[in-house]
Amino acid sequence: MHYSQMRWMFFCLTALLHGSFIVNAAKILVYCPSISKSHVLLCSKYADLLHNAGHDTVLFIPSYSKLLDNYDGAKHAKVWRLHNVTEAYDTKLGTLANVMENSHIGFIDRLTFDADFWIDMCADLLGKLPEMQHIIDYKFDLVIYNEIDPCTPAIVRLFNIPKTVLLSSEAIMDKVAWNLGLPTLPSYVPSVEENPNHDRMSFFERMSNVYKFFQSIVVHYLQDIHVLNLFRKEVSSDFPSIAEIIRNVSLVLVNTDEIFDLPRSYSSKFVYVGMLEAGKDENVTLPKKQDDYFKKGKSGSVFVSFGTVTPFRSLPERIQLSILNAIQKLPDYHFVVKTTADDESSAQFFSTVQNVDLVDWVPQKAVLRHANLKLFVSHGGMNSVLETMYYGVPMVIMPVFTDQFRNGRNVERRGAGKMVLRETVVKETFFDAIHSVLEEKSYSSSVKRISHLMKNKPFTSEERVTKWIDFVLKYETSEHFDLESNNLSIIEHNHLDLFFYLCIISLLNFVVYRKIFKRKSQS
Structure with missing residues (x-):
């Protein structure tokens, strides 16, 4: 075959493959308000993954926090x-x-604070709608959004995007389960928010869990009502409810792992996809200075971080002192x-302690892989x-809010x-917890078993996301x-009409038989 013919065939084949790629590519929007750095990072993983899968993917970030104005997160997606x-x-x-300084948020705090937390941001965001016209004009095929901000489903609705996918950044949220008709039995399914329970609960823990579950439903219902009233006032008098919008999503991506999370009932609409990019960035190492920190310690090193929202200096003094006490009593670690980089108070606080170093940022995966x-x-x-x-690293956890408990x-x-x-932390609390986990080998063996199972699941999270x-x-x-169950009323869903019917029939039978026996006794 002549060289020019071969070149022409190669060109046609390339064009054919390229054309096939273009046909299969979709325009996907990942909608992600800058609530926290970890939240933007999570959204970025999905945007990059779908971009690398061949889709035209855009990560859209409405700026809620000025602290994140310069953080885009995504490495590949637009x-x-x-x-x-x-x-x-x-x-x-x-x-x-300030509300959460001493304990998790109670019901009254949530009613007076949390139910109104988002409404001001929602009103401000709705006022920016003309600046989002380019999103509507781009004619996306699918949008992925998170349910944390109750305003998000309503805003996304205005983009007129045919397919919607809900991203649950935690375990299956109570309100999502409620809106999508999932059976949630508080006897063994712990409520997700502000709830320090697992699936094996005592009598009083079950009582608390029922209370927490309905607290969550009520608070989110009030949030949704506030948002709905705003949109019916500013957009359309027949704007659909938030529950109806969520009910019509095509899929729910759940950011947890079924190996770690507690088993519960769910429908085919839910896909567990926790640990995106598992095993990625294996070549990323710690900077030498930080690596030297973690190499110190005769018995090993301990990493202490309470997330971007809660720097060490923001912790109450009694908690700082409890952590200091643990560090001083464990000199071999x-x-x-x-x-944070500007945290001079913490530097002064630890100035006389030999077995501690402060860092303002570290690549967390590299830390978790560190041999020491x-x-x-x-x-x-x-x-x-x-x-x-x-x-496979053991943990001591002090939760701050929401699903962390x-x-x-x-x-x-x-x-x-x-x-x-x-609220229970005293001087010896952190020493007792840290010392126990470090010295008892059962913790290390348990977490290594979990690690092995997570690494050897049949399908990766990336495969699940892209294929679904x-x-x-x-x-x-x-x-x-x-x-x-989406089409059933509360009465039908919980068989209340059936129980009422059985009670009436039983009562009628009782009355009839009583009269019969009364007549027989009189005769």
């Missing part, structure tokens, strides 16, 4: 930003820290404490917990560590995935 959305988020987040790391003291965020379980209790339930509650997204792009799934 990033669109909407700057200066609101000042309310940073202001109210500071108030939230070297502690690396994460804080023996323990991670954490706030219990889902991403941190999953990464730590994956790399449940995550901490689940770590205990799996035998992978201990949890301490802030391609599937819902191609097919309409509602007829096959939607539970009929």
Whole structure:
């Protein structure tokens, strides 16, 4: 065959393959308000994954927190930003820290604070709608969004995107389960928010769990009502409810791992996809200075980090003193404490302690892979917990808010560590917990078993995400995935009408038989 003919055939084949790629590519929007760095990072993983799978993917970040104005997260997908959305988020987040100083948020606090937390941001965001016209004009095929911000489903609805996928950044949220008709039995399914219970509960823990479950439903219902009233006032009087919008999603991606999380009933619409990019960045190493920190310690090193929202300096003094006491009483271990670059108070606080170093940022996966790391003291965020379980490192968790209480209790339930509650912390609390996990070999063996199972599951999270997204792009799934419970009233769903009917029949039978026996006795 002549060279020019071969070149022409090669060109045609390349064009054919390229054309096939273009046909299969979809326009996908990942909608991600800048609530926290970890939240943006999670969204970025999905955006990059779908971009690398051949889709035209855009990560859209409405700026809620000015602290994250320069953080895009995504390495490959396109990033669109909407700057200066609101000042309310940073202001109210500071108030939230004050509310939560001594314990998790109670029902009254949630009713008076949490139910109104998002409405100001939502009003500010809705006022920016003209600046989001380019999203509507781009004509996306599918959007992925998170349910944390109750305004998000309503805003996304205005983009007129045919397919929607819900991303649950935690375990299956109570309100999502409620809206999608999932059976949730509080007897063994712990409520996700502000709830330090696992699936094996005592009588009083079950009572508390029922209370927490309905508290969550009520608070989110009030949030949704506030948002709905705003949109019916500003957009359309017949704007659908948030529950109806969520009910019509094509798929729910659940950011947890079924090996770690507690078993519960769920429908085909839910796909567990925790630990995206598991095993990735294996070539990333610690900078030499940080690596030297973790190499210190005769018996090993301990990493202490309570997340980006809770730097060490923001902890109450009694908790700082309890951690200091543990560090001083464990001189054979070297502690690396994460804080911020401008945190002079923590530097002064630890100035006389020999076995501690402070860092403002570290590549966490590289830390968790470090051969000398023996323990991670954490706030219990889902991403941190999953990464730590994956790399087989025991944990001590002090939860701060939302699902972190449940995550901490689940770590205990799996035998992978201990949890301490802030309101119970005294001088010896952290020493007792850290010393116990470091010295008892059962914790290390349990977490290594979990790590082995997570690493050897039949399908990776990346495979699940890409294949399921391609599937819902191609097919309409509602007829096959939607539970009929979505169409049932509360009375029908809980058989209240049946119980009422049986009670009436029983009562009538009692009355009839009583009259019969009364007549017989009289005769």
